[in-house]
Amino acid sequence: MSREFTKVGVVGLGTMGAGIVEVFARNAIDVLAVEVDERALERGKGFLTASLDRAVSRGKMAQDDADTLRGHVTFTTDLADCADCQLVVEAVPEHLDLKKRILSTLDGIVGSDAILATNTSSLPVTEIAVATADPKRVVGMHFFNPAPVLQFVEVIKTVITADDVFEDVKALAERLGKKPVVVGDRAGFIANALLFGYLNHAVSMFESKYATREDLDAAMRFGCGYPMGPLALLDLIGLDTAYEILDTMYKQGRDRLHAPSPIIKQMVSAGLTGRKSGHGFYTYAGPSSSQVVGDSATPAADAADAAGLRPIAKVGVVGSGTMAGGIVEVFAKAGYDVIYVARGEDKVAGVRAQIEKNNARAIDKGRMTAEDAEALLGRLSGSTSRDALAEVDIVVEAIAEDLAIKQDLFRDLDRVCKAGAILATTTSSLPIIDLAAVTERPADVVGMHFFNPAQVMKLVEVVHTVATAPDVTASVVALTRAVGKHPVQCGDRSGFIVNALLFPYLNDAIKMLEAHYASADDIDTAMKTGCGLPMGPFELLDVVGLDVSLAIQRELYLEFREPGFAPAPLLEQLVQAGYLGRKTKRGFRTYA
Numbered sequence: 001m002s003r004e005f006t007k008v009g010v011v012g013l014g015t016m017g018a019g020i021v022e023v024f025a026r027n028a029i030d031v032l033a034v035e036v037d038e039r040a041l042e043r044g045k046g047f048l049t050a051s052l053d054r055a056v057s058r059g060k061m062a063q064d065d066a067d068t069l070r071g072h073v074t075f076t077t078d079l080a081d082c083a084d085c086q087l088v089v090e091a092v093p094e095h096l097d098l099k100k101r102i103l104s105t106l107d108g109i110v111g112s113d114a115i116l117a118t119n120t121s122s123l124p125v126t127e128i129a130v131a132t133a134d135p136k137r138v139v140g141m142h143f144f145n146p147a148p149v150l151q152f153v154e155v156i157k158t159v160i161t162a163d164d165v166f167e168d169v170k171a172l173a174e175r176l177g178k179k180p181v182v183v184g185d186r187a188g189f190i191a192n193a194l195l196f197g198y199l200n201h202a203v204s205m206f207e208s209k210y211a212t213r214e215d216l217d218a219a220m221r222f223g224c225g226y227p228m229g230p231l232a233l234l235d236l237i238g239l240d241t242a243y244e245i246l247d248t249m250y251k252q253g254r255d256r257l258h259a260p261s262p263i264i265k266q267m268v269s270a271g272l273t274g275r276k277s278g279h280g281f282y283t284y285a286g287p288s289s290s291q292v293v294g295d296s297a298t299p300a301a302d303a304a305d306a307a308g309l310r311p312i313a314k315v316g317v318v319g320s321g322t323m324a325g326g327i328v329e330v331f332a333k334a335g336y337d338v339i340y341v342a343r344g345e346d347k348v349a350g351v352r353a354q355i356e357k358n359n360a361r362a363i364d365k366g367r368m369t370a371e372d373a374e375a376l377l378g379r380l381s382g383s384t385s386r387d388a389l390a391e392v393d394i395v396v397e398a399i400a401e402d403l404a405i406k407q408d409l410f411r412d413l414d415r416v417c418k419a420g421a422i423l424a425t426t427t428s429s430l431p432i433i434d435l436a437a438v439t440e441r442p443a444d445v446v447g448m449h450f451f452n453p454a455q456v457m458k459l460v461e462v463v464h465t466v467a468t469a470p471d472v473t474a475s476v477v478a479l480t481r482a483v484g485k486h487p488v489q490c491g492d493r494s495g496f497i498v499n500a501l502l503f504p505y506l507n508d509a510i511k512m513l514e515a516h517y518a519s520a521d522d523i524d525t526a527m528k529t530g531c532g533l534p535m536g537p538f539e540l541l542d543v544v545g546l547d548v549s550l551a552i553q554r555e556l557y558l559e560f561r562e563p564g565f566a567p568a569p570l571l572e573q574l575v576q577a578g579y580l581g582r583k584t585k586r587g588f589r590t591y592a
């Protein structure tokens, strides 16, 4: 017979605990909400009230329902009040000794059939369990932040947890409308084990001034469709909690990439713990506010001095593939005259035909007028000769991803293009300086990395080399804005921002699958419902192509020599077997 849960306890009403209280109360379960002292209890009440008021004011909850919900919650500072709870979930700070003490105390308070759960993100549940007299009834119940919103719950069973205990907790999580996955006791479980390597990597990019906080966050939002950028997410999680999670992961796995970036510890010591204190990577309107306010690091609205920009009216594009065609369309749509160069009349005609087709669809859907479509086509001219690029102000190339081929092109562009013209590449993996170096004008060479499909994706990485002139970078940033895209700036390193942050995380997911810790389905569920990512890692790998993913991962490994970036053997094997993802109908999954 499975357990009935009519009354549960939640200990610690901070970032997570207050949300967990709300989750239970929303489902008409009586909750005993416990804090360490009266002051903390008042703060915890405040979190719940603020969350309910927000839900009511946004029309997501009726006032009556909010009142009913509140009626299910009793506040106390006495753990002994948990005596008649069938389940108690602790959500106190991420410190092993504290959690052990709380659970062993609760063990002497609750009834013999009650379950004790820890919401730890990374600490060993087994070690917490054995601090109690009855470790069989101890389980991990790891909610995600914000608990009332995110559906994912990791149920952690240790080698000692009784089957009925984790099964009942899983069933309860389902009753709460969550998507629970049962996993073993490993630091970071599924979601954090994959998330925190990525977050730590973003912090190290910030710390080394590779890119600004705004650009790092915008890159992942606009380049990958993530709901939040990594630094904003760390502020939400809390830097103190993040530090403890990374530290535990590092101690368990000794993976250098999990060693907390030094700046995290410094920020915690300085009290810059994120939203909860009002200061983290960003500054907020006040403690626990989500509203970012300007500070000394906030970039000026338009930092570029227009007078210092190179005038751009006429744009050249080289190539006729998916990216080149998309880029031609983006510029022409934004009102620029575009001259594009392809390798044959058929390819020149192909680019135009594709744009005509896209226009027709836009007209059908009422998103474009026939006159605008006509005008757009009027701004286009195609050629098979690079000499046609003599008078353009900037050339963006999107030809084959091969260094020798691109270097030939850059030698040619250097010969053909007028003095002062900017030479841009949309390479995703080649060193841009190797293209600049074959020209007589390395200061005019820059990266302009569009994302696929270029017409849709808002992000453009503007990549400067050690030789790029500042006015060239500034002009390309301004041009990116002028075509309605979001520019982020970074240096000429393998993977730039997005791929360097994305692919090691995907590779980690493959290693987790390879280690049989969790299935591809569970890992995808974890990242989608626990972190709000638009796709799970295996879905995304199959879409991107396993061969492409392997090539990028190899480049990252070769450039940074990080052992942790070495491609997962399973990825190598799948590629060798010809299982490349959707395009071959088989990758991590099989497609019809």
Ligand SMILES: NC(=O)c1ccc[n+]([C@@H]2O[C@H](COP(=O)([O-])OP(=O)(O)OC[C@H]3O[C@@H](n4cnc5c(N)ncnc54)[C@H](O)[C@@H]3O)[C@@H](O)[C@H]2O)c1
Pocket: 011, 012, 013, 014, 015, 016, 017, 034, 035, 036, 040, 090, 091, 092, 093, 094, 095, 102, 119, 120, 121, 122, 142, 143, 144, 145, 236, 237, 238, 241, 276
């Ligand atoms: N922040 C996240 O995104 C997140 C997500 C999932 C899980 N977690 C985990 O949840 C737990 C809590 O993290 P948080 O971010 O909510 O921390 P927090 O610092 O925001 O809240 C912790 C709360 O526990 C209270 N507390 C401390 N000692 C106590 C005691 N002896 N008895 C009762 N209450 C006590 C504190 O007053 C505070 O309100 C940690 O184990 C963390 O790893 C955090």
